[in-house]
Amino acid sequence: MPLRCQTPVEVSRNGLRAVIASIILFAFLGFTVCNLGAEPARGRPRPEAAFPAKVTLAGVNYTDAKAAFSRLGYKAVWDAKTQQLNVGTAAGPLVFRVDSREADVLGLRTFLGEPAVLYRTALYLATVDLERLVLPILRPDRNTPRPLRVIMIDAGHGGNDSGTLSADEKLQEKTFTLDVARRFQRLLAGGDWRVVMTRTDDRYIALPERAEMANAAKADLFISIHFNAVPNGSAVRGTETYVLTPRFQRSTSSAKTSAEDKVNQPGNRHDAWSAVLGYHMHRQLLAKLKTEDRGLKRARFAVLRLVDCPGVLVEAGYLSNPGEAKRIADADYRGDIAEALASAVNGYAASLATATRATSK
Ligand SMILES: [Zn+2]
Secondary structure (H helix, E strand, O other), X not given: OOHHHOOHHHHHHHHHHHHHHHHHHHHHHHHHHHHHHHOOOOOOOOOHHHOOOEEEEOOEEEEEHHHHHHHOOOEEEEEOOOOEEEEEOOXXXXXXXXXXXXXXXXXXXXXXOOOEEEEOOEEEXXXXXXXXXXXXXXXXXXXXXXXXXXEEEEEOOEOOEOOOEOOOOOOEHHHHHHHHHHHHHHHHOOOOOEEEEOOOOOOOOOHHHHHHHHHHOOOOEEEEEEEEOOOOXXXXXXXXXXXXXXXXXXXXXXXXXOHHHHOOOHHHHHHHHHHHHHHHHHHHHHHHHOOOEEEEEXXXXXXXXXXXXXXXXXXXXXXXXXXXXXXXXOHHHHHXXXXXXXXXXXXXXXXXXXXXXXXXX
């Protein structure tokens, strides 16, 4: 159309069309360029930087694990053959496997909230698992330091609540938890802390009351002592250590998510330090007792939910297993359990000290 025939309105309309066309073209180019970054041509190696650091899959937020560990200076190597990510650290290796909730963290069998997933060709971990379990254990110096002035020891069960029983029903959990708690208390005496007990005799205390006692004492650490049992399962043996399940995750024994997972519990304020405590407890118990590693697990036990400090619940062994029950019935063995718990508190205190030093630098 000749320019001279155009009315001012037509000029402006054409200009508008050109602007819209340009916007569409740039948007298309921009989209293409962005996509080229994420989807390189087939057959070419995918550059690491092309993977998004975070993705949301089926409502769960995941983080590229290799990128996260590399950022902290660790060597993370993806093994496509075994479908696992191996991370080397001075404290030991970490191994994460595709589609598995079970990981090896510094030599310990550790249960994640969600299985590791393969996204494109990289292994992703649930962001909550990284931030509230794995990284706090690996780098306690990055956690916010907190005091350790009062330690609450909780001997499980008591009174008319016997707890678990040995296969012959002659041994009661409540007797051994109290004995170990007393030994543990003696070992902690003389430290830079005050030690308090939920019970010092054979009495019943409801679970919420135990947490209230810890909160009233302004406990900085809560350690609950238990012994396990399974019905008709004499072959089951070993040591389990529990910390509180973080919000938005399911507990280790839950196959599915539930409404309870979304509730923020008082204990969730302390997930990072609970993970550190759980790690030290599990490590020391296995090292001292040489029992089967049944894992560092997560559960929403009432005492762990309601305490306003880092907390842990240890299931030192199975009373239902005759071999393990015999060991638990031995006073020296219970002394070993108490020593492992005390070593774990010292390990936890050392981790706290690294965090305190890191912030004072
Ligand atoms: Zn128990």
